[in-house]
Amino acid sequence: MESYRHCVIKSFKHNGHIHRIWQQNWLVPDDLLAPEHKAESMTVLINRQTPIQESDGKTWISRVPAVSFFIPGEWFNVVALLEEGGIRYYCNVASPPYLQGGVLTYIDYDLDVIRTPDGGRFVVDQDEYEMHKAAYHYPKMVDDKVREGLEALLARIDRGLSPFRDGDAARYYEEWLKRGGGEEN
Structure with a gap:
């Protein structure tokens, strides 16, 4: 059985500047992913009271457990x-994720x-x-992808498709707590 691994989430803006960093997240091992999530090769991360660093360097602590x-x-x-x-569910319209080592990155497109x-x-x-579209001069391809991403997201929500199933998020969090919840898993 695999263990949970520490992972940092870094969100950027289109201009390459840091938007936000979630410093303590735990990657759900593949063998604990729901079959539907495994089929889509989802990356699922859990955090609770994680330090979050804003673009101006200020850091605050999240108050609500989250499954991303x-x-x-x-x-x-x-x-x-x-x-x-x-x-x-708080959903970010953003570039596809990139996971390398213990860092997951994406570009946040505001919507x-x-x-x-x-x-x-x-x-x-x-x-x-x-x-930001005007300030950062988003190319048409980015604007099109953002619009398509928004439409795909709304369709998943409206159809009640994964990951919009409360039981899955709750199960991931409860299993993580049972296995030490952020301690050395």
Whole structure:
């Protein structure tokens, strides 16, 4: 049986500058992935009270446990926030992930989708996307991929497709806790 491995998540902006760094995450071993997630070669990471460094260097500690899902080739990623009132999904429209060693990177393209515990969904930060699109001169290919990523993400949410299944996120987190929850696993 494989063990959980430490992983850092680094989010960049299109201009190459750091956007945000999640410093303590744990990679779910392949043998613990749900078959559906394994079939898509998902990278699943867990964190709880992780230090998060912002672009200005300020660091804060997350308050809510999270299970993050990264799918190769997809222009979005999904963070399941395990809140007291239920699981809220915070989804980033972003470049496909790149995992090398213990570091996962992606480019954040501002557009976000929030899926609430009651099933509502909201697209947010469209103004920020348009502002950065102009400031960073996104090529048409990037703009097209961002739009396609948003559409694919909304379709998954609307159809209740993986990873938008509360039981999966809860199971990953509970299994991680049983195995030491961030201690030397």
